[in-house]
Amino acid sequence: MAKQARAIQTRRVILEAAGAVFDEFGYESATIAEILSRAGVTKGALYFHFASKEELARGVLGEALTTEGVLPQESKLQEWVDVGMVLAHRLPAEPLLSASIRLSADRKARDLFGTSWTGWIDYIAGLLVAAKEQGELLPHVDPHQAATLFVSSWTGVEIVATSLENDQTLEARIAVLYDYFLPSVAVPGALRRLDTAPDRGGRVWQAHHEHYGQERAAEPDGVLSSRA
Amino acid sequence: MAKQARAIQTRRVILEAAGAVFDEFGYESATIAEILSRAGVTKGALYFHFASKEELARGVLGEALTTEGVLPQESKLQEWVDVGMVLAHRLPAEPLLSASIRLSADRKARDLFGTSWTGWIDYIAGLLVAAKEQGELLPHVDPHQAATLFVSSWTGVEIVATSLENDQTLEARIAVLYDYFLPSVAVPGALRRLDTAPDRGGRVWQAHHEHYGQERAAEPDGVLSSRA
Numbered sequence: 001m002a003k004q005a006r007a008i009q010t011r012r013v014i015l016e017a018a019g020a021v022f023d024e025f026g027y028e029s030a031t032i033a034e035i036l037s038r039a040g041v042t043k044g045a046l047y048f049h050f051a052s053k054e055e056l057a058r059g060v061l062g063e064a065l066t067t068e069g070v071l072p073q074e075s076k077l078q079e080w081v082d083v084g085m086v087l088a089h090r091l092p093a094e095p096l097l098s099a100s101i102r103l104s105a106d107r108k109a110r111d112l113f114g115t116s117w118t119g120w121i122d123y124i125a126g127l128l129v130a131a132k133e134q135g136e137l138l139p140h141v142d143p144h145q146a147a148t149l150f151v152s153s154w155t156g157v158e159i160v161a162t163s164l165e166n167d168q169t170l171e172a173r174i175a176v177l178y179d180y181f182l183p184s185v186a187v188p189g190a191l192r193r194l195d196t197a198p199d200r201g202g203r204v205w206q207a208h209h210e211h212y213g214q215e216r217a218a219e220p221d222g223v224l225s226s227r228a
Numbered sequence: 229m230a231k232q233a234r235a236i237q238t239r240r241v242i243l244e245a246a247g248a249v250f251d252e253f254g255y256e257s258a259t260i261a262e263i264l265s266r267a268g269v270t271k272g273a274l275y276f277h278f279a280s281k282e283e284l285a286r287g288v289l290g291e292a293l294t295t296e297g298v299l300p301q302e303s304k305l306q307e308w309v310d311v312g313m314v315l316a317h318r319l320p321a322e323p324l325l326s327a328s329i330r331l332s333a334d335r336k337a338r339d340l341f342g343t344s345w346t347g348w349i350d351y352i353a354g355l356l357v358a359a360k361e362q363g364e365l366l367p368h369v370d371p372h373q374a375a376t377l378f379v380s381s382w383t384g385v386e387i388v389a390t391s392l393e394n395d396q397t398l399e400a401r402i403a404v405l406y407d408y409f410l411p412s413v414a415v416p417g418a419l420r421r422l423d424t425a426p427d428r429g430g431r432v433w434q435a436h437h438e439h440y441g442q443e444r445a446a447e448p449d450g451v452l453s454s455r456a
Contacts, residue, residue: 026336028256105333105387108254115391148392149385149404156384157377159333163343164376176377184408 011049014039015063018056019099026102027057027109057103057113064100064116067123069208076131077186078194080124081178082204084154088174089201091158101158120151128185136190146185153177172198239277242267243291246284247327254330255285255337285331285341292328292344295351297436304359305414308352309406309424310432312382316402317429319386329386348379356413364418374413381405400426 017039021030032053036046050056069086073079091097104115121144128143137143157173175198182191245267249258260281264274278284297314301307319325332343349372356371365371385401403426410419 024335026254026256026334028254029336102335104391106254107252107330107390108257110391115388117388117391145404146408148388149381149401149408152384152388152401153377153381153405154384155388156380156382159387160343160345160376160380160383162335163332163338163345173377173380176373177381180374180377180412181408183412 007049010041010045011059014041014046014049015056015059016094016096018050019060019063019094019096022057022060022109023095023099023102027053027106027112032056054112057109060096060099061103061113061116063096065119065123066097069205071204071208071211075136075190075193076127076134077136077182077190080127080131081182081194081196081200083124083127084150084174084178085171085196085201086204087154087201088158088169088171089205092170098158101155104155105159117151117155121147124150131190136186138185138187141185150181153181169198171201175200235277238269238273239287242269242274242277243284243287244322244324246278247288247291247322247324250285250288250337251323251327251330255281255334255340260284282340285337288324288327289331289341289344291324293347293351294325297433299432299436299439303364303418303421304355304362305364305410305418306422308355308359309410309422309428311352311355312378312402312406313399313424313429314432315382315429316386316397316399317433320398326386329383332383333387345379345383349375352378359418364414366413366415369413378409381409397426399429403428 014035018030018035020038021035025031025034030053032046035056036043039046050059067083067086069090070079070082073082087097100116103109103113104117125144125147128137128141128146131137132141132143154174154177157177158170161168161170161173175196178194178196182194182196186194242263246258246263248266249263253259253262258281260274263284264271267274278287295311295314297318298307298310301310315325328344331337331341332345353372353375356365356369356375359365360369360371382402382405385405386398389396389398389401403424406422406424410422410424414422
């Protein structure tokens, strides 16, 4: 493996370990020692990439604003559904994503690093503006207001679900969110054509990998510019 | 003041101080010393009511499941709106309420004490079952599923709002949540009659106090049995 590719992979391994530790212990109680032990890298390797716990948290949040796996769709409402469903599909297997929610909900960490929520709200609002231009949106819908409520609700579903009995996947819960949300947003003609099945995220994610004919690359793609 | 009434008031003062400290520092970093200093009571008084930080957190969560201020309504959907709007009205002024959300979202605290979310979900589901019996609900709506999504969304709106610019009150944001949620739940005839204006919570809260002809009593009423 070329030197640069190895460095990128090491950075990723460290970030994933940091994500898992932040997720489990919270920012305050997380230690570099625990992150080192999970990552299985040397102290030197970690400090080469991240000078401090603060930088690790910033790195985790920087990876969180990702639409990786979502392909452009003719219907911008379907693309919006795909963004939320793919994230719901990926999150349980990717501690980087759940850690970023935990860090954002943690007042101390949030004061230091901000959150990825404003970036998400702007991104979803952009999709809804495009949907409006295509005539997919009900006329009274304010894209920014709807995007703010949606990002808030998605986050609340994830946070509350982790405390409920594990009888439903996050994908199933987010599919319910879309089913309740969409009738207040979409014109009936657009609504009928949307696919909000709980397995939508998994299918889109798989199609993305087949499209690129490869396993998920070490380099993260689809990472939006972070506001963190 | 009678001895018992004074004890109840002291307990309340301590809980409110504990709520403010948990809210600001999180469970892990909160100290008894800080709670003492905020409450302005002696160490002896605090330990008379609460033996430990754990008991203080349990006390805070025990106060959180409250429908105080909500009067019974002919429309059970309106009563549901009132529960959410009164809480949105009260929360910014009552650290006990915001602290309980902070404690529930904190994994460490949650593992120790549970959350008040299951209690809230059961309570809202009960209102929706009553609404269904009165013919207010669309036929396909599952009360428990809708209640779970609603409590999750309400929580997410509160958590995300604290990180956004303070351009909108929590009441205005929760009014938007009802406006998007209700058309997927209510039959059109019931929907038209609902009052979801942002100032609904304040008006209901005031009517409650006029109804009882008194300022808010030291004894909390309307506290549901806690699942914490």
